[in-house]
Amino acid sequence: MTMKKLHTLIIGSGASGLCAAVRLDSLGVAPLAVYTEGLKMGTSLNTGSDKQTYYKLGMYGTEADSPELMAEDLIAGGSVHGDIALAEAAMSVPAFSHLAALGVPFPHDEYGQYIGYKTDHDPKRRATSCGPYTSRDMCRALTAELKRRAISVMEYKNAVRLLKDPETNRCIGAVFADRLTGELEAVLAENVVFAVGGPGGLYATSVYPKVHTGAIGLALEIGAETRNLAESQYGLASLKFRWNVSGSYMQVLPRFVSVDQNGTEREFLREYFSSTAEMYDMIFLKGYQWPFAAGHVPGSSLIDIFTYVETVERGNRVYLDYRSDPEDFDFDSLGEETQLYLTRSNAFGNTPLERLQKMNMPAIELYAAHGIKLESEMLEIAVCAQHNNGGLAADKWWESTNLSHFFPVGEVNGSHGVTRPGGSAFNAGQAGAFRAAERIAGNKSSPLPRNAEKIAEAALSELQHQTNLDAQLDWRKERMEFQQRMSRAGAFIRSAENVTAALSEARQQYQRLLQDGLGGLKPDDYTETLRNRQLCLAHLYYLTSIAEQIKTSGSRGGSIVLSENGIPIHNGLESKWKLAPEDPAYRKKMMLCHAGKDGTPEISWENCREVPHPDGWFETVWKEYREGKLHE
Ligand SMILES: Cc1cc2nc3c(=O)[nH]c(=O)nc-3n(C[C@H](O)[C@H](O)[C@H](O)COP(=O)(O)OP(=O)(O)OC[C@H]3O[C@@H](n4cnc5c(N)ncnc54)[C@H](O)[C@@H]3O)c2cc1C
Numbered sequence: 001m002t003m004k005k006l007h008t009l010i011i012g013s014g015a016s017g018l019c020a021a022v023r024l025d026s027l028g029v030a031p032l033a034v035y036t037e038g039l040k041m042g043t044s045l046n047t048g049s050d051k052q053t054y055y056k057l058g059m060y061g062t063e064a065d066s067p068e069l070m071a072e073d074l075i076a077g078g079s080v081h082g083d084i085a086l087a088e089a090a091m092s093v094p095a096f097s098h099l100a101a102l103g104v105p106f107p108h109d110e111y112g113q114y115i116g117y118k119t120d121h122d123p124k125r126r127a128t129s130c131g132p133y134t135s136r137d138m139c140r141a142l143t144a145e146l147k148r149r150a151i152s153v154m155e156y157k158n159a160v161r162l163l164k165d166p167e168t169n170r171c172i173g174a175v176f177a178d179r180l181t182g183e184l185e186a187v188l189a190e191n192v193v194f195a196v197g198g199p200g201g202l203y204a205t206s207v208y209p210k211v212h213t214g215a216i217g218l219a220l221e222i223g224a225e226t227r228n229l230a231e232s233q234y235g236l237a238s239l240k241f242r243w244n245v246s247g248s249y250m251q252v253l254p255r256f257v258s259v260d261q262n263g264t265e266r267e268f269l270r271e272y273f274s275s276t277a278e279m280y281d282m283i284f285l286k287g288y289q290w291p292f293a294a295g296h297v298p299g300s301s302l303i304d305i306f307t308y309v310e311t312v313e314r315g316n317r318v319y320l321d322y323r324s325d326p327e328d329f330d331f332d333s334l335g336e337e338t339q340l341y342l343t344r345s346n347a348f349g350n351t352p353l354e355r356l357q358k359m360n361m362p363a364i365e366l367y368a369a370h371g372i373k374l375e376s377e378m379l380e381i382a383v384c385a386q387h388n389n390g391g392l393a394a395d396k397w398w399e400s401t402n403l404s405h406f407f408p409v410g411e412v413n414g415s416h417g418v419t420r421p422g423g424s425a426f427n428a429g430q431a432g433a434f435r436a437a438e439r440i441a442g443n444k445s446s447p448l449p450r451n452a453e454k455i456a457e458a459a460l461s462e463l464q465h466q467t468n469l470d471a472q473l474d475w476r477k478e479r480m481e482f483q484q485r486m487s488r489a490g491a492f493i494r495s496a497e498n499v500t501a502a503l504s505e506a507r508q509q510y511q512r513l514l515q516d517g518l519g520g521l522k523p524d525d526y527t528e529t530l531r532n533r534q535l536c537l538a539h540l541y542y543l544t545s546i547a548e549q550i551k552t553s554g555s556r557g558g559s560i561v562l563s564e565n566g567i568p569i570h571n572g573l574e575s576k577w578k579l580a581p582e583d584p585a586y587r588k589k590m591m592l593c594h595a596g597k598d599g600t601p602e603i604s605w606e607n608c609r610e611v612p613h614p615d616g617w618f619e620t621v622w623k624e625y626r627e628g629k630l631h632e
Helices: 015-026 067-075 082-090 092-101 134-148 216-221 268-272 276-288 302-313 336-344 352-359 361-369 424-442 452-468 475-489 496-515 523-551 584-588 618-626
Strands: 002-011 032-035 053-055 127-129 152-154 157-165 170-178 184-194 232-238 255-259 317-321 379-388 406-408 493-495 560-568 589-595 601-607
Touching: 002 015, 002 170, 002 452, 015 032, 015 092, 015 134, 015 184, 015 424, 053 134, 053 424, 067 082, 082 092, 082 424, 092 134, 092 424, 134 424, 157 184, 157 216, 157 452, 157 523, 170 452, 170 523, 184 424, 184 452, 216 523, 232 302, 255 268, 255 302, 268 276, 268 302, 276 302, 276 336, 302 317, 302 379, 352 361, 406 424, 475 496, 475 523, 493 496, 493 523, 496 523, 523 589, 523 601, 584 589
Parallel strands: 002 032, 002 184, 032 152, 184 406, 493 560
Antiparallel strands: 053 127, 157 170, 170 184, 232 379, 255 317, 317 379, 589 601
């Protein structure tokens, strides 16, 4: 067991943690270090889509844009604080330019104008992309900068406990288990930047990379407040290699094939549509309305529901088949929009694959690079968990609302609301890193409390003590249990009955995990056993928030609520498929979830703050800035 002291500790090396480290270093904060499971882990490095999107302020042509205009669009979906949205929008240009200057290949024209396109929930052309691997490009450029700056990176370190001074409610560091040796290390720090990503490890049906689990539960263990946990995104994705099948994967009109336990194949979508053309038009629309959306039911999100019925309720497997068109496929009978798009893209061909070859060859090569040949095999898909719009609650400097010196940045920070413009997760991660770094650098020295070492020693010896009792539970089985529970009751199809049952099972499982020992485990199993505890606690918080959402706001954003008194969704679905309408009043509120007096999750609400419209005067803003008044 060892102990170290830093000025600032960064946990996590995704795009947001790396950016925070670079910014802190450039603002002169030292000593600092990044502690991470590994530079090859996390979502940013290991994921993408056909055109992975980065949302930024408009910087092209004559279309006017400004931080306030962008902030209004960031809050448009509801349940977002305006001041945080304004900070995210204001940081957009510096954060984007930082990445571009570090060599991230965002495309620009011959004059240096960064071109953009429209993404979902985006009224302007603010989105940009480097191709399928934008976030990987970001990570690589940032990692190279960390190396140039010789910022210390500690790999194979799993945070297993956050340290808090209970008297001041301040975060003072973390305990790490070394994945290779099992050795415990306490790191005390004046500030902790918590960049551990989204809750990928909570779902069985997931497009988060397999290597990414997230660690929001560590913050919940020490009582950090959360916001909007019930707001997540789900969408169609391939399973063998986890990848979103958005955009051109749908627009080239593949066949949706279901295979039952006997191996019998059928095009299951046909039973829901009155004509082949109607079915194909809906598949086409699914391409650019990729995430499941309550607002697209009825509409293109029916495709997700029909896929869910086929996989989850009927127990069949669903595949996309690009190898052939059915006999009744008739280009001329397709809707105008579908025909126009395929014509303009010059995407003609006798099979979906031929159309995809013309429209987006890299989309085929990507699967080939992962051992999947679309020309000779079908691609298995399901509706997968992809992103959490909610997360830990923080202020406009990305400091936790109830835990001082603790800065959740990146996906673990719940700055988004019911919906968000596609690509704004990356912007929020970089903006948060900039803001947290500026706050930390701007704060006068804030020495650790005198009892900090004692708190760390107590945590270390408590963990040590737990090794006196041998572990009885199999962490893999336990993990599968809560992942399956979340995919069943806490994903995009929700009902009061399911969530109530899931909550009761979740509480029992959490108690069971807490009572088990930590003795006799190999280093890797020790880490995963501890990880299960925080993930299991996290799923209790998510389910609690979802139960409240079912009672209050109803169907909205990335999920729908089924209710006996709801509106029938589609006449091809069973009678239980009735949608509880949304109560729009809740778009002006934010759901918080935090530890109550007895330590169990408790809900409260706060009203959304408006976007501020400061009409500043340069000399006064400059003076306040010069005098460090921003951080008083
Ligand atoms: C398929 C897919 C497509 C996406 N497409 C887009 C898109 O087009 N545009 C967009 O804006 N967003 C997109 N997203 C979302 C976006 O990728 C993530 O929100 C973002 O990459 C998260 O970055 P991060 O830095 O917060 O976390 P991550 O990149 O996940 O990094 C987390 C880091 O924390 C470390 N860590 C976790 N737990 C611990 C622990 N206990 N101890 C030590 N280290 C730990 C991890 O190892 C990792 O280094 C997509 C997501 C998916 C899954």
